[in-house]
Amino acid sequence: MSPVPAGLDFLGGAGTVTGSKFLVTAGGTQVLVDCGLFQGLRELRRRNWDPFPRPPGDIDAAVISHAHLDHSGYLPALVRDGFSGPIYLSSGTAALADIVLTDSAHLLAEDAEHARVHGYSKHDPPLPLYTDADVDAAVALFRPVAFGASVTVGPDLAAELQPAGHILGSASVLLTPADGPRVLFSGDLGRNRHPLLRPPPPPPEADTIVVESTYGNRQHDRDEDHDRLADAIRRTVARGGSVVIPAFAVDRTEVILMSLRELRRADAIPDIPIYVDSPMALAALRVYREAIRRHDPELRDDLPAVDPFDPGNVHELRTAAESKTINNPRWPCLIISASGMATGGRVLQHLESLMPEARNTVVLAGYQAVGTRGRDLLDGARSVKLHGRNVPVRAEIVNVPFFSVHADAGEIVDWLRRAPRPPSSCYVVHGEPEAADAMAGRIRGELGWSVTVASLGQHVRL
Secondary structure: OOOOOOEEEEEEOOOOOOOOEEEEEEOOEEEEEOOOOOOOOHHHHHHHHOOOOOOHHHOOEEEOOOOOHHHHOOHHHHHHOOOOOOEEEOHHHHHHHHHHHHHHHHHHHHHHHHHHHHOOOOOOOOOOOOOHHHHHHHHOOEEEOOOOOEEEEEOOEEEEEEEOOOOOOOEEEEEEEOOOOOEEEOOOOOOOOOOOEOOOOOOOOOOEEEEEOOOOOOOOOHHHHHHHHHHHHHHHHHOOOOEEEEOOOOOHHHHHHHHHHHHHHOOOOOOOOEEEEOHHHHHHHHHHHHHHHOOOOOEOOOOOOOOOOOOOOEEEOOOHHHHHOOOOOOOOOEEEEOOOOOOOOOHHHHHHHHOOOOOOEEEEOOOOOOOOHHHHHHOOOOEEEEOOEEEEOOOEEEEOHHHOOOOOHHHHHHHHHOOOOOOOEEEEEOOOHHHHHHHHHHHHHHHOOOEEEOOOOOEEEO
16 A cells, blocks of 8 residues: 655634644644634634544644644643644743633633523523633643754654744744655744844745745834824823723733833833733733743843833732722723733723723734624724623724734745745645735745645645
8 A cells, every 4th residue: 555645734724814723644643733713703713613624533643833822722622522642832832821721711611601691692501612621631731842852743753843933932833754745834923023032043944834924914013003002092191091902911911011111211101000900911921021030042132131021000900809990990091901802801891891981092902803803993893792782982993013923924925035945835824815815925926936825624735
């Protein structure tokens, strides 16, 4: 019998920025690269409830690029449904994914209970996608590996992680079959000017490259967005209002706090209370502070000697009772709360109380996927549904996309340009159709590579 040719299946993260799942088959080995939740549009979220496209018990191992839910958030469901292999990831990703998945299970349980109490679910009783026990089972399979170390993930396949500069622990993943072509997954690439992390090194040599395209048709402008944030805060305080920033708990909160520290030191914004209202963000802050303490090599070497996440007058809210005290603040303040696209978490209660008042401001600090409340606000919605009811939007909406920690289109192409040689094939993933098409066009036009925008369910030979 002739050997089965190496293959790649796009099981998620194709045609959308969420749900990244890529299955590589080499010889008798099946390895899943990333295992993310679909987010955004209801039709996408429903896919999380579909049976996994391949029997989970047949998958030998998983390799996770980083801790964000759209790359790691389906792991507990995969394990519950029969996957029992090792999950390889960096130590930073292991620490953060434990936090992220635990919080995800908590929010899923809260959403199910809220739907049960208020009767707006089609299911009786509403159930969460997965539980705390499922998360514990997944975390028990974590196998942290060092950057640059080759690890055998099956009889026919080795994996290697290299820093991607997106969030702490984020990685590009290189898979090398024993007898076959090398395939590189970019993961989510970081900014060349990330305030915390070093930029990603050049990609290693590979025969196939799978590259993200979140900002495949956009370019960031740091200075303009810095000024836009400061202007929004000053303008809001002058009219007696408060600012709420929906922020991803991992990395985005840290970057925002660093920017607020810089603006405060320059007297560019007034000294108002800053509330960090996200247990997950506070847990992630501890991980980042520990990385700084041990001089983690992923971090820039020009970080300030003092705590870079302390702009002054910061209040950490840990309990639900503390969170409720700022639902209707009696004085101007700034609230940073998860989730970053307003899909869940404590930020929803703050939006519910602040959005109906024109004196307040909502700052959208990063990418907002189609179908999320954040995207609805960005697109000018005059009301959004929260907790089963429509809430009017009279607050000012300000977009500051610089705070995304994704590489923009030019940075992605520049990273690819540094490859030792052109790959035989390149597949564009993890982007909305317009962004993915634009990225493919730039790769084809500027690099002269053979490139394809991947489609969901597509199988290709490697």
